[in-house]
Amino acid sequence: MEASLGIQMDEPMAFSPQRDQVQADGSLKKNEQNFKLPGVKQDIEKLYEAVPQLGNLFKIKDKIGEGTFSSVYLATAQLQVGPEEKIALKHLIPTSHPIRIAAELQCLTVAGGQDNVMGVKYCFRKNDHVVIAMPYLEHESFLDILNSLSFQEVREYMFNLFKALKRIHQFGIVHRDVKPSNFLYNRRLKKYALVDFGLAQGTHDTKIELLKFVQSEAQQESYSQNKSHVITGNKISLSGPAKPKESDQQPTVKTSVKRPYTNAQSQIKQGKDGKLMKQSKTVDVLSRKLATKKKAVSTKVMNSGVMRKTASSCPASLTCDCYATDKVCSICLSRRQQVAPRAGTPGFRAPEVLTKCPNQTTAIDMWSAGVIFLSLLSGRYPFYKASDDLTALAQIMTIRGSRETIQAAKTFGKSILCSKEVPAQDLRKLCEKLRGIDSNTPQLTGDIQGPASHDPTFSEKTDHRAAHLKHTPQAQHSGSSLYEGDSNGCGGSLNTDATNSEGWNEVPDEAYDLLDKLLDLNPASRITAGEALLHPLFKDMSL
Ligand code: ADP
Ligand code: MG
Ligand code: ZN
Numbered sequence: 001m002e003a004s005l006g007i008q009m010d011e012p013m014a015f016s017p018q019r020d021q022v023q024a025d026g027s028l029k030k031n032e033q034n035f036k037l038p039g040v041k042q043d044i045e046k047l048y049e050a051v052p053q054l055g056n057l058f059k060i061k062d063k064i065g066e067g068t069f070s071s072v073y074l075a076t077a078q079l080q081v082g083p084e085e086k087i088a089l090k091h092l093i094p095t096s097h098p099i100r101i102a103a104e105l106q107c108l109t110v111a112g113g114q115d116n117v118m119g120v121k122y123c124f125r126k127n128d129h130v131v132i133a134m135p136y137l138e139h140e141s142f143l144d145i146l147n148s149l150s151f152q153e154v155r156e157y158m159f160n161l162f163k164a165l166k167r168i169h170q171f172g173i174v175h176r177d178v179k180p181s182n183f184l185y186n187r188r189l190k191k192y193a194l195v196d197f198g199l200a201q202g203t204h205d206t207k208i209e210l211l212k213f214v215q216s217e218a219q220q221e222s223y224s225q226n227k228s229h230v231i232t233g234n235k236i237s238l239s240g241p242a243k244p245k246e247s248d249q250q251p252t253v254k255t256s257v258k259r260p261y262t263n264a265q266s267q268i269k270q271g272k273d274g275k276l277m278k279q280s281k282t283v284d285v286l287s288r289k290l291a292t293k294k295k296a297v298s299t300k301v302m303n304s305g306v307m308r309k310t311a312s313s314c315p316a317s318l319t320c321d322c323y324a325t326d327k328v329c330s331i332c333l334s335r336r337q338q339v340a341p342r343a344g345t346p347g348f349r350a351p352e353v354l355t356k357c358p359n360q361t362t363a364i365d366m367w368s369a370g371v372i373f374l375s376l377l378s379g380r381y382p383f384y385k386a387s388d389d390l391t392a393l394a395q396i397m398t399i400r401g402s403r404e405t406i407q408a409a410k411t412f413g414k415s416i417l418c419s420k421e422v423p424a425q426d427l428r429k430l431c432e433k434l435r436g437i438d439s440n441t442p443q444l445t446g447d448i449q450g451p452a453s454h455d456p457t458f459s460e461k462t463d464h465r466a467a468h469l470k471h472t473p474q475a476q477h478s479g480s481s482l483y484e485g486d487s488n489g490c491g492g493s494l495n496t497d498a499t500n501s502e503g504w505n506e507v508p509d510e511a512y513d514l515l516d517k518l519l520d521l522n523p524a525s526r527i528t529a530g531e532a533l534l535h536p537l538f539k540d541m542s543l
Contacts, residue, residue: 043071047091050129058087058133069093069198074136086136087121092198094128100198101130103210107173107197108132110208115167116160116192118184137193142180145187147379151503154376155511157185157192159538161369164194166529169362172206173197176341178368179348180381201341203362297394297402298326298419301355301409303338326419346392347371347384351405352523354389354396355414363523366532370518374399377427377507377515378434398422399430400521408521427512427519437504510537 044060054060058075065072073089092101105123113119122133149157161183168175175182175197182196202211302323322329340356350367352360375381386392393416397405401424406416514535517527527535533543 044073047071047073047089047131051091051124051126051131053124053126054089054131058089060089064088069096075133086138088134088136090132090134092130092132096130099210099213103200103208103214104197105132106208106210107168107171107200108134111168111171111173116164116194117167118193118195134195137184137191138186138189139184139193140187142185142375143381146375146381149187149376149502151507151511153187154373155537156190156541157376158369158373158514159533159541160192161194161372162529162532163543164192165362165365165369166533168194168200169203169365169529171208172203173208173211174201174203174360174362175199175365175368176201176344177348178365178372179345180372180375183372199344201360297397297422299390299394299397300326300328300417301390301393302415302417303413324417326417344368346386346389347382349389349392350523351393351396351409351521352412352414354393355409355412355416357412357414357523359412361523362528363526366518366526366529367523369529369532370515373515373518374427374431377431377511379436380434394418396521398425400424400519405521411522411524427515428507428509431507431512431515435504508537510535513537 040063043063047060048055054075058077060073060075062074063071064074070093071091073091075087075089076084077087078084092104105120108118108120111117118134118137120132120134124131124133161178164183165175165178175194176199177196178194182194184191184193184195186192200208200211201214202208206212320329320331322332338356338358340358341353341360344353344364346354348368348371350360350364353364353367371383375383384392384395386395393405397418402418402420402422404424406418409416514527514532514537517535518532520526532538
């Protein structure tokens with residue numbers, strides 16, 4: 001299975017060992033901070049203790065990723081005759097739901113191992129500890145290379161991402177967390193691998209048996225989200241030292257997924273109890289302000305028509321007068337939240353996910369791919385930086401237009417109220433401005449006057465020169481903290497020599513046409529992975 005990934009473990013590594021520390025997700029640098037700290041050594045020791053079989057087979061060298069629900073280690077193994085192999089060991093937190101674990105594994109074993117989808121070599125379990133052993137793919141930090149990629153490399157990257165998505169979508173897998181840190185990219189070897197099925201769900205006709213159970217569980221999870229404070233309380237006491245990921249880059253459903261089975265049962269009960277709901281996730285219906293430097297857009301989402309009766313925990317007859325206003329009254333605050341999966345990372349979530357449309361399809365992964373493409377074309381990452389869904393929705397509106405967003409939401413049964421009308425932007429102009437190709441673009445970051453103050457991205461541009469600097473954990477940390485507290489995101493663009501070469505002056509219209517079709521606000525008409533591979537942008541590329 002792993003052979004089809006073509007990872008040659010005996011090949012010279014593309015990067016110095018120091019690069020190994022750099023996590024693919026530029027926004028998360030936990031592993032760098034931990035690297036070489038005694039903590040990592042201790043974690044490795046603990047893992048050997050928890051799953052003793054590992055000691056017979058692997059030499060665990062380093063921790064390469066740490067999230068809330070798993071830790072990933074680099075190990076070497078002498079599995080067969082021949083050179084040592086590099087292996088990635090993913091240790092799932094012991095509180096993970098057994099079905100969730102099994103489903104993740106089944107996605108890897110059934111759909112993985114070809115077409116840029118990560119495969120699996122072995123799986124180990126002792127008691128509640130599960131470790132998935134995968135071929136190790138040395139990969140880049142997206143943020144590091146973003147501004148040094150040629151347009152041709154970007155084209156290849158997207159083509160290979162669509163290949164992976166086509167593969168999993170054929171199996172009826174919705175990944176739900178497509179983002180750069182889950183799509184490993186080895187630039188030198190031109191190798192790619194979609195990883196992390198920890199949030200995956202099945203389509204109605206999924207070929208992954210276990211995803212059928214996960215899907216029904218998702219409905220339960222959404223209920224349990226209504227009382228997230230309770231779960232959080234449990235979680236802290238059970239999950240031990242696992243560090244939460246940076247909040248806005250963190251998949252949210254996981255918090256409620258990774259619970260022992262018995263707790264999951266009780267969550268459902270509690271979730272249906274209206275009392276708990278009042279206290280928690282009412283933020284989802286609160287009017288939310290998105291302030292860019294000079295404008296504010298506030299949004300509110302409601303189900304069109306029937307929602308008031310069906311999704312309400314109040315008597316149907318209890319009417320209120322906040323409908324179609326930008327306020328939320330106390331009656332509405334006590335209404336039950338609609339049940340819909342919301343897993344993923346806010347900045348990559350499709351409009352139908354942000355508005356909790358219950359019918360979500362593989363199209364949500366295509367939207368996320370569109371957001372990655374937007375980053376690649378504009379040189380900004382993360383592009384959307386939002387800590388909650390309504391902020392993310394407001395950010396989408398400033399790119400795709402408020403009227404257009406409202407219109408599209410109607411097609412999937414949601415009505416969005418927006419305090420201000422914002423026009424859709426021309427994607428080419430937008431990306432060129434941000435990339436610094438536009439001649440009117442100021443040369444320096446910050447202090448931007450005039451039209452540039454409407455910088456539509458919600459993150460700071462990383463100085464592309466950083467890509468040529470050695471990456472120290474400190475440098476990276478301060479780099480990410482730049483956009484940490486600044487969702488106003490008024491970073492400028494830097495005109496660079498690199499920008500003028502490598503195809504960036506001649507980005508064909510096809511690229512923006514494809515971007516437009518990926519960021520189609522209407523999931524029903526959004527381009528599929530199979531269609532994307534046949535898009536004219538890739539006319540010279542073969543499958
Ligand atoms: P999580 O659910 O914690 O996000 P992932 O499966 O996404 O777990 O893995 C976290 C990180 O570990 C990835 O972003 C990547 O950097 C690294 N990683 C995971 N699998 C592999 C692999 N097979 N080869 C190399 N690195 C990997
Ligand atoms: Mg991941
Ligand atoms: Zn009301």
